[in-house]
Amino acid sequence: MAKAAVRIGLVVLGLVWGAFAAQTVLADEVKRYVVEGSPAAELDACVEPTDQMRRMHMEFIKHQRIETVHEGIRDTKYSLTGCVDCHISYDANQNPRPIDQPDQFCGACHNYAAVDLNCFDCHASVPNRPGADAETAHRAAGVLGQVASTPHKEASEQ
Amino acid sequence: MNENETRTESTHDTPQAPDVDGARRGFIGTAAGLSAAALVAPGVFLHSVAAAPRTEPVTSDVRWGLLIDTAKCAEGCSACVEACDRENGLDLQEPQGSESKWEHQKAVWIRKVKLQDNQTGRITQLPLMCQHCEDPPCVDVCPTGASFKRADGIVMVDRHLCIGCRYCMMACPYKARSFVHQETHGQLTAVPRGKGCVESCNLCVHRRDYGEASTACVDACVQEGHEAIVFGDLKDPNSVISQRLRELPSRQIREDLVLNTGVRYAGV
Numbered sequence: 001m002a003k004a005a006v007r008i009g010l011v012v013l014g015l016v017w018g019a020f021a022a023q024t025v026l027a028d029e030v031k032r033y034v035v036e037g038s039p040a041a042e043l044d045a046c047v048e049p050t051d052q053m054r055r056m057h058m059e060f061i062k063h064q065r066i067e068t069v070h071e072g073i074r075d076t077k078y079s080l081t082g083c084v085d086c087h088i089s090y091d092a093n094q095n096p097r098p099i100d101q102p103d104q105f106c107g108a109c110h111n112y113a114a115v116d117l118n119c120f121d122c123h124a125s126v127p128n129r130p131g132a133d134a135e136t137a138h139r140a141a142g143v144l145g146q147v148a149s150t151p152h153k154e155a156s157e158q
Numbered sequence: 159m160n161e162n163e164t165r166t167e168s169t170h171d172t173p174q175a176p177d178v179d180g181a182r183r184g185f186i187g188t189a190a191g192l193s194a195a196a197l198v199a200p201g202v203f204l205h206s207v208a209a210a211p212r213t214e215p216v217t218s219d220v221r222w223g224l225l226i227d228t229a230k231c232a233e234g235c236s237a238c239v240e241a242c243d244r245e246n247g248l249d250l251q252e253p254q255g256s257e258s259k260w261e262h263q264k265a266v267w268i269r270k271v272k273l274q275d276n277q278t279g280r281i282t283q284l285p286l287m288c289q290h291c292e293d294p295p296c297v298d299v300c301p302t303g304a305s306f307k308r309a310d311g312i313v314m315v316d317r318h319l320c321i322g323c324r325y326c327m328m329a330c331p332y333k334a335r336s337f338v339h340q341e342t343h344g345q346l347t348a349v350p351r352g353k354g355c356v357e358s359c360n361l362c363v364h365r366r367d368y369g370e371a372s373t374a375c376v377d378a379c380v381q382e383g384h385e386a387i388v389f390g391d392l393k394d395p396n397s398v399i400s401q402r403l404r405e406l407p408s409r410q411i412r413e414d415l416v417l418n419t420g421v422r423y424a425g426v
Contacts, residue, residue, distance in 0.1 A: 074211035122352030
């Protein structure tokens with residue numbers, strides 16, 4: 001009886017250890033999507049713990065959407081604009097690369113997970129703000145190249 | 159265009175205004191063309207002191223509105239329209255089809271309207287945008303709840319819910335809404351826009367939520383030296399707009415419909 005208990009205990013221990021080992025291996029193998037050169041690459045944490053972000057970001061954004069559009073709340077951390085600002089990366093000319101491209105942050109993982117979003121049909125996939133504020137914003141984001149090449153500017157200068 | 163003219167004409171055929179002979183009034187022009195001047199975005203300097211973003215839901219303690227003094231609205235000036243286009247990325251739309259078709263199809267939030275009293279020859283200019291009704295017909299007819307009135311009185315479209323049926327466009331007595339017919343590119347961060355949804359003036363809602371003082375059209379009008387448009391809180395008796403409304407005789411367009419518009423006009 002005691003022997004059986006010990007054996008079961010050992011088996012359980014083995015299983016638990018096995019599970020942990022498998023997890024560690026998994027954790028090592030998890031592909032990371034934060035793109036090099038993006039502001040996020042310089043930071044330690046997202047707006048929520050990383051594994052929560054992986055699983056829950058669509059929920060966060062959805063609630064943010066209602067709060068912002070219907071209630072005018074703009075300070076919350078799940079803003080889609082915020083995701084783009086922090087996860088954007090730049091090409092050699094300091095132009096931001098659309099975040100939904102298949103080699104960029106949102107695009108790469110969604111591509112892998114076969115998620116098809118239409119958000120960026122409407123939403124700017126790069127930080128893109130008008131007027132003097134844009135310049136400030138782009139300077140802050142280190143993307144002055146974008147300001148010069150934005151069609152917005154061209155349109156008002158024809 | 160014809161349909162537009164007749165419809166807007168009846169706008170002024172209101173019983174409360176015996177001096178206005180609606181049947182004799184005709185519109186000469188409607189949408190003002192976009193002039194291609196190189197302009198530094200007007201008003202940028204006026205609101206570059208960015209206030210803090212909103213943290214609390216909007217409430218009905220305020221009701222945003224506009225007062226347009228048509229006596230000050232200058233002929234040939236379309237600064238407000240252009241500023242609106244720039245502020246809201248409307249100038250980023252890429253023309254499609256023939257020019258005349260494009261003039262009809264592109265999304266516009268403000269139309270510069272010119273009206274003439276055929277009897278007296280008096281000409282009045284005015285910008286016409288969403289009138290932000292207290293009882294908006296567009297909201298009544300919307301089948302999905304996309305058309306809605308925010309607590310602070312701004313009537314707008316939640317594009318996430320809009321299915322593009324365009325009932326609201328038919329219901330609007332002011333022809334204030336536009337449908338986006340084509341894919342768009344290079345949108346501004348603050349003003350997402352995409353094919354298949356309806357949109358209209360939202361009183362620069364992003365500026366409201368960041369606590370800025372005015373709208374792009376108001377800033378542009380001030381910059382031009384006309385000061386024909388005043389923006390403010392209709393519920394605050396001390397706001398500039400409320401004071402002006404107390405002084406100036408003003409009207410709501412189509413006041414016969416009893417929609418209690420948030421945009422008022424003086425001198426019409």
